[in-house]
Amino acid sequence: MTDVAVSGSIAEAAGSRLRGLLKGPxxxxxxxxxxxxxxxxxxxxxxxxxxxxRIPAALGLADPVAMTERDRLVLLSVRLPRIAIAIIIxxxxxxxxxxxxxxxxxxxxxxxxxxxxxxxxxxxxTTIVIGDRMTGHTTPLPFAxxxxxxxxxSLITTAILQRLASRGRTTxxxxxxxxxxxxxxxxxxxxxLLVFIADDRALRDITFWMLGSLGGATWEKVSLIAPFLLxxxxxxxxxxxxxxxxxxxxxxxxxxxxAVERLxxxxxxxxxxxxxxxxxxxxxxxxVGIVVPHLLRLVxxxxxxxxxxxxxxxxxxxxxxxxTAARTIAAPAEVPIGVLTALVGAPFFLVLLLxxxxxxxx
Amino acid sequence: xxxxxVQNLSVKIGAKRLLDGVSFSVAQGETVAVIGPxxxxxxxxxxxxxxxxxxxxGAVLLGGRAPQAWQPRELALRRAVLSQHVAVTFPFTVLEIxxxxxxxxxxKSIDAMAEAALAAVDLAGFHSRIIxxxxxxxxxxxxxxxxxxxxxxxEEAHGPGILLLxxxxxxxxxxxxxxxxxxxxQCAARGTTVIAIVHDLNLAALMAERxxxxxxxxxxxxxxxxxxxxxxxxxxxxxVSSAVGLTPQAGAPFVLPHxxxxxxx
Numbered sequence: 282m283t284d285v286a287v288s289g290s291i292a293e294a295a296g297s298r299l300r301g302l303l304k305g306p307x308x309x310x311x312x313x314x315x316x317x318x319x320x321x322x323x324x325x326x327x328x329x330x331x332x333x334x335r336i337p338a339a340l341g342l343a344d345p346v347a348m349t350e351r352d353r354l355v356l357l358s359v360r361l362p363r364i365a366i367a368i369i370i371x372x373x374x375x376x377x378x379x380x381x382x383x384x385x386x387x388x389x390x391x392x393x394x395x396x397x398x399x400x401x402x403x404x405x406x407t408t409i410v411i412g413d414r415m416t417g418h419t420t421p422l423p424f425a426x427x428x429x430x431x432x433x434x435s436l437i438t439t440a441i442l443q444r445l446a447s448r449g450r451t452t453x454x455x456x457x458x459x460x461x462x463x464x465x466x467x468x469x470x471x472x473x474l475l476v477f478i479a480d481d482r483a484l485r486d487i488t489f490w491m492l493g494s495l496g497g498a499t500w501e502k503v504s505l506i507a508p509f510l511l512x513x514x515x516x517x518x519x520x521x522x523x524x525x526x527x528x529x530x531x532x533x534x535x536x537x538x539x540a541v542e543r544l545x546x547x548x549x550x551x552x553x554x555x556x557x558x559x560x561x562x563x564x565x566x567x568x569v570g571i572v573v574p575h576l577l578r579l580v581x582x583x584x585x586x587x588x589x590x591x592x593x594x595x596x597x598x599x600x601x602x603x604x605t606a607a608r609t610i611a612a613p614a615e616v617p618i619g620v621l622t623a624l625v626g627a628p629f630f631l632v633l634l635l636x637x638x639x640x641x642x643x
Numbered sequence: 644x645x646x647x648x649v650q651n652l653s654v655k656i657g658a659k660r661l662l663d664g665v666s667f668s669v670a671q672g673e674t675v676a677v678i679g680p681x682x683x684x685x686x687x688x689x690x691x692x693x694x695x696x697x698x699x700x701g702a703v704l705l706g707g708r709a710p711q712a713w714q715p716r717e718l719a720l721r722r723a724v725l726s727q728h729v730a731v732t733f734p735f736t737v738l739e740i741x742x743x744x745x746x747x748x749x750x751k752s753i754d755a756m757a758e759a760a761l762a763a764v765d766l767a768g769f770h771s772r773i774i775x776x777x778x779x780x781x782x783x784x785x786x787x788x789x790x791x792x793x794x795x796x797x798e799e800a801h802g803p804g805i806l807l808l809x810x811x812x813x814x815x816x817x818x819x820x821x822x823x824x825x826x827x828x829q830c831a832a833r834g835t836t837v838i839a840i841v842h843d844l845n846l847a848a849l850m851a852e853r854x855x856x857x858x859x860x861x862x863x864x865x866x867x868x869x870x871x872x873x874x875x876x877x878x879x880x881x882x883v884s885s886a887v888g889l890t891p892q893a894g895a896p897f898v899l900p901h902x903x904x905x906x907x908x
Contacts (some may be wrong), residue, residue: 386733387732528733529734529740533726535694535715536693538696538718538720540716578734582735582736583735615813
């Protein structure tokens with residue numbers, strides 16, 4: 282055996298050993314540990330850097346040192362809420378992607394694909410343009426208006442889709458997917474029209490919304506969005522088994538004791554609420570919902586009982602990492618986070634697809 | 644005692660009547676083969692028996708109640724279904740698929756059940772293979788093992804149940820076809836009621852003690868294979884002229900079709 286082959290087989294053995302550890306009881310400790318490391322890094326870096334040594338004092342865990350007051354202000358009112366919202370939105374995006382892929386039995390499904398995100402973005406863009414005209418370009422819109430519009434847009438889009446795809450008590454997932462593609466295109470056209478008629482200021486707001494941003498996070502926003510994540514975690518035991526069996530097909534899932542129509546309705550409501558909440562506070566942030574579950578399936582397998590919570594944590598890690606990079610690489614300016622996730626996520630996803638092509642027969 | 648009653652069952656989809664006034668009862672532990680030409684309503688009958696579709700008229704009673712009246716979870720402990728094609732998109736392992744038959748239950752007893760089921764379908768040692776990498780016939784056997792685990796769990800909870808099979812041997816080689824028939828017969832010997840759609844008439848005669856013949860959504864014949872599988876049925880229902888003989892050992896009929904003929908109206 283050549284050296285290359287030996288080192289290759291050692292790397293393979295190490296890889297399969299790591300995979301074994303991740304599949305076992307170490308999965309969640311490792312993910313949570315990684316999240317903690319990213320949180321600590323995100324706390325420290327930024328436009329107003331706070332060295333790690335000063336963080337305990339700023340949080341009131343150690344005696345005050347120089348700059349403690351400034352550090353405290355930056356940490357508590359700017360950085361920590363932003364970290365919290367990045368964690369929650371990353372978790373919502375990744376978990377809603379995983380739920381939608383299970384529901385559609387398609388690893389490429391994503392709320393952005395069926396227009397749930399675009400519906401929210403269209404509602405937000407409409408609000409920006411109309412609001413701008415109504416207020417006569419003078420006063421900014423009240424804080425809650427835009428998130429409520431985006432959330433409502435996502436829910437209404439989902440309700441329309443659900444209506445289109447339902448006949449009697451059954452919902453056709455194929456019609457849902459295809460109608461979703463049409464609605465996404467329609468929402469895209471609507472946004473294009475708004476961009477066309479918008480003035481410069483509204484255009485800047487719309488662009489900001491379309492490209493995604495976690496700027497302007499507050500504890501108030503965190504408290505508004507956190508219940509959506511809790512709802513997802515509460516639903517995991519029911520969803521986990523149901524989505525696993527749904528992989529075999531709707532008939533099989535029913536044969537094995539799943540109330541399929543109820544499961545589909547719960548999934549659709551959850552996806553709408555989770556995506557709506559994410560779009561409401563961060564704009565359109567793509568690829569987290571596709572890349573995270575895909576990556577995890579390669580390592581821990583496709584079982585949803587583990588996949589859903591693990592996707593939530595890995596999504597949180599990735600979005601927090603991306604947001605930290607977004608606000609530091611061009612500081613004091615911020616790179617739009619949606620641009621960053623797409624720049625990193627899309628090529629990464631292509632590589633995964635190509636590597637998997639042979640194995641999955643795609 | 645009958646465990647399954649079909650009373651004047653009709654199923655319409657739109658204006659099309661797929662089943663028309665079908666009635667029969669099945670006793671516990673019986674093995675029944677359902678035969679008939681394409682479009683005769685066999686799969687519709689199986690879907691109605693499984694509770695997947697509701698009758699337009701008449702009734703299906705499973706343990707005295709309509710399948711729709713059971714909670715899906717309770718129904719799953721009383722009847723298991725093996726469909727003809729099951730496509731799995733995600734990379735589940737063979738063992739994960741087979742364990743799905745046990746629902747929420749986990750533990751050593753379920754692992755033992757899964758092992759036994761995999762051994763019964765000649766797939767011992769395939770546990771950690773990804774299902775998508777197996778051949779069509781092997782995948783079908785994995786799903787049969789999953790259904791066996793579901794039946795075993797139901798049997799622990801409520802005694803022997805009902806096994807519904809939709810062309811279970813379609814993608815199997817000869818040896819595994821016979822294996823599957825043997826396993827189904829062992830289930831029946833333990834009290835499980837087996838109802839299978841079978842295209843191969845010889846296999847139907849070998850497997851079942853009773854054959855139900857469907858034609859154009861109606862019951863054309865119902866009785867032991869020696870009575871139902873005959874020249875007249877094959878000619879009237881399938882439009883095939885054939886020689887029907889008896890196997891030397893089992894005395895079951897066997898069919899040697901030799902010519903397609905025009906179907907009688």
